[in-house]
Amino acid sequence: MPENESLSPRTKGSNPLRIALFGFGTVGSSAARILLESQPEGLKLTHVANRGVARKKADWVPSDVVWTEEFDAVLDSPDVDVVVELAGGLEPAGTWVRKALATGKSVVTANKKLIAYHGIELEKLAAAHGGHLLYGAAVAGGIPVIPGIEHGLAGDRFDRVEGILNGTCNFILSKMEQGAEYAPVLAEAQARGYAEANPSEDVDGFDARAKLSILMRLALKAEVNPEAIETRPITQVAAIDFGYAKDLNCTIRQIARAERVDGHLAATVGPMLVPLQSPLAWSKGTENMVMTTGHYGGEVVFSGHGAGGHPTAVAVVSDLVNLAHGSKRIEVASAPATITTELEVPHYIRFLVNDRPGIVARIATLLATEKINLNAILQKPNFPLDRLPFVITVEPCRTSALRRALAEIGKMECLLELPLDMQILEK
Amino acid sequence: MPENESLSPRTKGSNPLRIALFGFGTVGSSAARILLESQPEGLKLTHVANRGVARKKADWVPSDVVWTEEFDAVLDSPDVDVVVELAGGLEPAGTWVRKALATGKSVVTANKKLIAYHGIELEKLAAAHGGHLLYGAAVAGGIPVIPGIEHGLAGDRFDRVEGILNGTCNFILSKMEQGAEYAPVLAEAQARGYAEANPSEDVDGFDARAKLSILMRLALKAEVNPEAIETRPITQVAAIDFGYAKDLNCTIRQIARAERVDGHLAATVGPMLVPLQSPLAWSKGTENMVMTTGHYGGEVVFSGHGAGGHPTAVAVVSDLVNLAHGSKRIEVASAPATITTELEVPHYIRFLVNDRPGIVARIATLLATEKINLNAILQKPNFPLDRLPFVITVEPCRTSALRRALAEIGKMECLLELPLDMQILEK
Numbered sequence: 001m002p003e004n005e006s007l008s009p010r011t012k013g014s015n016p017l018r019i020a021l022f023g024f025g026t027v028g029s030s031a032a033r034i035l036l037e038s039q040p041e042g043l044k045l046t047h048v049a050n051r052g053v054a055r056k057k058a059d060w061v062p063s064d065v066v067w068t069e070e071f072d073a074v075l076d077s078p079d080v081d082v083v084v085e086l087a088g089g090l091e092p093a094g095t096w097v098r099k100a101l102a103t104g105k106s107v108v109t110a111n112k113k114l115i116a117y118h119g120i121e122l123e124k125l126a127a128a129h130g131g132h133l134l135y136g137a138a139v140a141g142g143i144p145v146i147p148g149i150e151h152g153l154a155g156d157r158f159d160r161v162e163g164i165l166n167g168t169c170n171f172i173l174s175k176m177e178q179g180a181e182y183a184p185v186l187a188e189a190q191a192r193g194y195a196e197a198n199p200s201e202d203v204d205g206f207d208a209r210a211k212l213s214i215l216m217r218l219a220l221k222a223e224v225n226p227e228a229i230e231t232r233p234i235t236q237v238a239a240i241d242f243g244y245a246k247d248l249n250c251t252i253r254q255i256a257r258a259e260r261v262d263g264h265l266a267a268t269v270g271p272m273l274v275p276l277q278s279p280l281a282w283s284k285g286t287e288n289m290v291m292t293t294g295h296y297g298g299e300v301v302f303s304g305h306g307a308g309g310h311p312t313a314v315a316v317v318s319d320l321v322n323l324a325h326g327s328k329r330i331e332v333a334s335a336p337a338t339i340t341t342e343l344e345v346p347h348y349i350r351f352l353v354n355d356r357p358g359i360v361a362r363i364a365t366l367l368a369t370e371k372i373n374l375n376a377i378l379q380k381p382n383f384p385l386d387r388l389p390f391v392i393t394v395e396p397c398r399t400s401a402l403r404r405a406l407a408e409i410g411k412m413e414c415l416l417e418l419p420l421d422m423q424i425l426e427k
Numbered sequence: 428m429p430e431n432e433s434l435s436p437r438t439k440g441s442n443p444l445r446i447a448l449f450g451f452g453t454v455g456s457s458a459a460r461i462l463l464e465s466q467p468e469g470l471k472l473t474h475v476a477n478r479g480v481a482r483k484k485a486d487w488v489p490s491d492v493v494w495t496e497e498f499d500a501v502l503d504s505p506d507v508d509v510v511v512e513l514a515g516g517l518e519p520a521g522t523w524v525r526k527a528l529a530t531g532k533s534v535v536t537a538n539k540k541l542i543a544y545h546g547i548e549l550e551k552l553a554a555a556h557g558g559h560l561l562y563g564a565a566v567a568g569g570i571p572v573i574p575g576i577e578h579g580l581a582g583d584r585f586d587r588v589e590g591i592l593n594g595t596c597n598f599i600l601s602k603m604e605q606g607a608e609y610a611p612v613l614a615e616a617q618a619r620g621y622a623e624a625n626p627s628e629d630v631d632g633f634d635a636r637a638k639l640s641i642l643m644r645l646a647l648k649a650e651v652n653p654e655a656i657e658t659r660p661i662t663q664v665a666a667i668d669f670g671y672a673k674d675l676n677c678t679i680r681q682i683a684r685a686e687r688v689d690g691h692l693a694a695t696v697g698p699m700l701v702p703l704q705s706p707l708a709w710s711k712g713t714e715n716m717v718m719t720t721g722h723y724g725g726e727v728v729f730s731g732h733g734a735g736g737h738p739t740a741v742a743v744v745s746d747l748v749n750l751a752h753g754s755k756r757i758e759v760a761s762a763p764a765t766i767t768t769e770l771e772v773p774h775y776i777r778f779l780v781n782d783r784p785g786i787v788a789r790i791a792t793l794l795a796t797e798k799i800n801l802n803a804i805l806q807k808p809n810f811p812l813d814r815l816p817f818v819i820t821v822e823p824c825r826t827s828a829l830r831r832a833l834a835e836i837g838k839m840e841c842l843l844e845l846p847l848d849m850q851i852l853e854k
Binding site: 034136147156298303311315319325 | 457461465563570571573574576578583584709721725726727728729730737740744746748749752753754755757
């Protein structure tokens with residue numbers, strides 16, 4: 001077709017990129033489906049590598065596609081141009097990706113952990129051998145956040161990047177918003193396949209932390225160790241917290257947030273109170289959302305499906321299309337950065353106590369000792385006195401001061417559990 | 428700096444792109460500020476061309492930048508690599524852009540009208556002479572919709588693209604939502620500089636129509652004449668319509684919408700009822716929003732500042748950064764397409780009548796003649812009987828049938844104005 005040729009001069013006459021999928025699970029099979037159904041110009045699926053490949057072999061894949069368990073043979077093969085790594089985790093994925101890049105192949109991956117921990121090293125390896133490394137699927141799946149930042153907002157510089165980066169937590173919290181408690185909603189998320197049997201990666205914030213560290217490098221140009229980002233679990237959030245949050249015109253979401261404040265770089269992941277009028281409160285179910293704040297362009301919101309086979313596969317195939325069309329990433333210089341844990345923000349602190357006189361007075365005294373001002377005290381009626389949840393909100397205070405105060409408050413005998421402390425986002 | 432060099436191999440050692448700004452108004456001066464403050468690698472502002480340039484000359488621009496009124500001399504100059512066209516309108520902008528592209532220069536433009544009417548021709552011209560044409564700022568200003576679709580969603584195919592593409596209309600309608608009438612809000616928009624003295628381009632939908640036609644080509648691969656897109660003005664929307672919309676759990680926004688339905692391509696611009704739970708209802712003030720619906724990836728929402736000097740300039744400078752880094756657009760084949768005006772959707776019809784017995788019966792009869800089913804009749808109390816607004820909503824019906832019915836209804840003597848007919852979006 002002459003029109004096609006004239007519209008894509010960079011692939012004209014050249015051979016298509018030969019693609020090996022490493023991993024034929026949910027995302028891998030979706031990527032194969034899109035490649036076979038849409039037949040994007042300049043791309044050809046040639047290999048599928050998976051353990052126990054006999055079980056995986058799909059009858060809708062053309063017979064000229066090679067199915068194999070021999071990952072190393074594919075990596076060594078001169079008949080493969082791009083390895084699509086969808087196995088996840090640091091190993092053996094890391095070894096495969098390094099080997100592919102070292103032989104001049106390009107790599108497309110959805111592996112947030114590998115990129116969060118070794119992205120810089122791998123990008124250098126790719127550049128040194130003439131290949132490319134693309135990982136648009138590693139953050140927020142089918143939402144084009146990485147290309148949006150790299151290509152579309154390349155002319156801005158960012159003060160802040162924040163968002164809802166873990167669909168499992170968003171499913172749990174947006175469901176709890178309707179009145180349910182944590183445990184049954186987690187069980188439902190597990191039954192639906194949204195949460196693992198061991199949900200720690202999601203609910204403790206480690207998954208979101210890895211994604212945030214990638215966004216920090218791309219948007220804030222800050223290279224950080226993901227483990228330096230403070231995380232708080234969502235496990236202690238209870239239905240009652242949504243009731244109190246609503247009284248404060250807020251809801252609760254797991255937020256991943258990084259910003260430059262007064263020359264310092266702050267980054268945290270955990271449940272936070274989000275004003276109902278903030279775009280972050282719009283996100284329901286397993287959706288993801290990213291909000292960037294540009295020095296010149298202000299806030300930009302990206303939202304959509306952050307996980308799932310088809311949306312994640314769209315990001316993978318989009319990276320492949322970029323490779324086929326010779327559209328390169330815009331790589332910008334980043335620099336190692338240290339994260340401060342010292343913020344000055346308002347907090348919501350929920351106590352669960354065996355009630356007796358003088359509790360609020362004692363807590364208020366301990367907060368005052370650290371020069372922390374109370375903003376509101378909220379106590380809903382009709383709870384048993386021996387298991388009474390109440391909330392104190394405090395005006396913006398330094399993290400270290402609040403931590404010291406909470407350490408003292410934590411010694412009070414009336415407490416049935418350590419206080420739940422959540423940052424309140426300001427809109 | 429060796430790090431910088433290794434991270435941007437494509438500009439290493441090469442000379443920076445020399446940039447001529449054509450137009451030094453709000454966007455042009457913002458673009459100059461960003462270029463001078465951020466000093467993006469590989470870009471150098473060398474010329475500013477504007478009529479009456481003596482008035483425009485800014486003391487914060489370095490003295491080696493050439494200020495001139497001689498557009499043609501700049502176009503002929505071998506010392507310019509990229510022309511940034513910010514004059515707007517079809518002419519003389521079109522002549523400048525053609526001349527720049529014909530001499531092998533690249534062009535970055537925010538000119539939606541020029542791209543909507545002549546984009547295909549200009550892209551061919553760019554390709555033929557080895558230059559590039561980028562227009563990320565032409566739709567939704569600082570929101571990276573075009574790069575998001577081209578790069579980040581290149582692996583999907585789209586069933587629908589819709590959004591709020593005109594900040595002026597969004598300012599007016601989201602302000603009217605709070606109870607104000609059209610005329611004073613338009614006056615406020617004009618006083619704030621959001622609306623022109625003659626607001627027709629915005630309120631009649633012509634601006635949004637041009638932007639929609641660009642999105643249709645990029646997302647739906649459909650080449651259409653913008654004038655083939657049916658537009659309806661927002662001028663007849665009144666405060667009372669927001670009251671009735673609220674009763675239907677909706678608000679009203681100027682929506683630009685194109686989709687493929689049953690093999691047909693539909694496209695319309697105008698005020699529509701938007702469910703309050705739709706992302707399209709979130710957009711307030713002058714913000715823009717675009718929602719794409721991908722066959723594989725589902726809905727993706729982009730939102731932010733669609734206009735204004737700095738946000739639009741971010742899109743312009745981002746295009747320039749893409750050029751400097753050799754990151755090319757992904758151009759996909761599109762084909763001429765015909766737009767159907769025949770949809771099957773529910774409607775909101777608001778009447779303003781001098782009340783008398785039998786009006787509803789007559790209207791219902793005329794709708795029934797066209798086999799159109801009523802869904803609800805809404806009439807708020809306390810309006811004067813000689814100027815009574817009431818609403819009929821109808822179930823999904825064919826546009827042609829409703830048009831015939833409304834033509835008959837329009838002959839009724841009791842009507843004080845022609846009925847206001849708005850599509851109700853389904854969520």
